[in-house]
Amino acid sequence: MAETHTVQPGDRAIAYLTLTPSAAVLLLLVAVPTITVIGISLQDVGFGEMSGPWIGLENFAWALTSRTFWTALKNTFVWVFGSVSLEMMLGLGLALLLNRTFALRGVARAIILAPYLIPTVVAVLVWRYMFHDIVGILNYMLMSVGLISKPMVWLASTSTAMLSVIIVGVWKFFPFVVIALLGILQSIPQEQYEAAEIDGASAFQQFWRITLPHILPVFLLTALLRTIWTFHKFEIIYLLTGGGPLDSTTTLPILVYIKGFADFELGRAAAIALITFFILVVLLAVYFGFMKRAEARQ
Structure with a gap:
C-alpha cells in the first residue's frame, strides 16, 4: 500500500517562502507595467511624459469610434487568421510526412526547421529582396513559367501587401507547428495502426480515428499559442511594409507604435x-470553454 504524507504547517510555510521570490519578480514584471499602461490610457499623455491631464475613457472612446482603429482591427484578424490557418495546415501536413520513415529524413527535418532558426530581421530583409519588383527572384520565377506577364509590386500594392506579409509569416513560423505536432505523433503506439490495417482501414480512416484524436489537444493548444503570438507580432509587418500602403497592413501593434512613437x-x-x-x-476564454466541453464529452 502506498504511503500517504500529511501536509504539515511547516511544509506550507516553506512552500510559501520558496514561491515568494518568484511571485515578487512576476509582480514586478507583469503587474507594475500593466497598472502603468492602464493609468496612461486614462490620461492625455504625450511622448516622454509619464502623466498628463486626467481624461477618463476618452482614449477608449476615440479608439472605438476611429476608422483607423477598425481598419487596423480588420487587418489584424486577416493577418492572424490567414497566417495561423496556413501555418497549421502546412505544419500538420509536413509533420505527418516527417513522421514516416524514408531516406534522409533527418536532413529533411533540419531543412524544414531552418526558417525558425533564422533571425527574424535577417529573414525579412531577404524576403524584401525576393519581393522586389525589378531584381526580386519571385517575379522572375513567376514570369518564367508564364503566371504573370509583368513584374508585380508586391509590397507597395494594397491588393498584394497583406498577402506578402502573410507568406513571410507562414514561412518563418510554420516549423514551430511541425515541432509541436511531430512530438505528439511519435508518441502514438504503432500497434494501433497495425491493428487498423489488419481490419482494412484506409489511410484516411486511420488518420480520422487514430491520429486526429491523439493530436487534437496539442493541435488546438498550438493554434492558440500561434494566434496569441501572431496577434501581437510587430517586426515582420513593420520591416516589410511599415503598415502601408494606405494602412492596408496596419495591424493593432503597428497602430500602437504609430500612435505612441510617431504621433x-x-x-x-x-x-x-x-x-x-x-x-x-x-x-482565451473561448478556447478554454471549448476544451472543457471537449473533455466533458470524453
Whole structure:
C-alpha cells in the first residue's frame, strides 16, 4: 500500500517562502507595467511624459469610434487568421510526412526547421529582396513559367501587401507547428495502426480515428499559442511594409507604435494596447470553454 504524507504547517510555510521570490519578480514584471499602461490610457499623455491631464475613457472612446482603429482591427484578424490557418495546415501536413520513415529524413527535418532558426530581421530583409519588383527572384520565377506577364509590386500594392506579409509569416513560423505536432505523433503506439490495417482501414480512416484524436489537444493548444503570438507580432509587418500602403497592413501593434512613437499620443496607444489585451482574453476564454466541453464529452 502506498504511503500517504500529511501536509504539515511547516511544509506550507516553506512552500510559501520558496514561491515568494518568484511571485515578487512576476509582480514586478507583469503587474507594475500593466497598472502603468492602464493609468496612461486614462490620461492625455504625450511622448516622454509619464502623466498628463486626467481624461477618463476618452482614449477608449476615440479608439472605438476611429476608422483607423477598425481598419487596423480588420487587418489584424486577416493577418492572424490567414497566417495561423496556413501555418497549421502546412505544419500538420509536413509533420505527418516527417513522421514516416524514408531516406534522409533527418536532413529533411533540419531543412524544414531552418526558417525558425533564422533571425527574424535577417529573414525579412531577404524576403524584401525576393519581393522586389525589378531584381526580386519571385517575379522572375513567376514570369518564367508564364503566371504573370509583368513584374508585380508586391509590397507597395494594397491588393498584394497583406498577402506578402502573410507568406513571410507562414514561412518563418510554420516549423514551430511541425515541432509541436511531430512530438505528439511519435508518441502514438504503432500497434494501433497495425491493428487498423489488419481490419482494412484506409489511410484516411486511420488518420480520422487514430491520429486526429491523439493530436487534437496539442493541435488546438498550438493554434492558440500561434494566434496569441501572431496577434501581437510587430517586426515582420513593420520591416516589410511599415503598415502601408494606405494602412492596408496596419495591424493593432503597428497602430500602437504609430500612435505612441510617431504621433506622440501615448494615452491613445495605451488604450489600443489594452483593447488588444481584452480581445486576447476573450479568445482565451473561448478556447478554454471549448476544451472543457471537449473533455466533458470524453
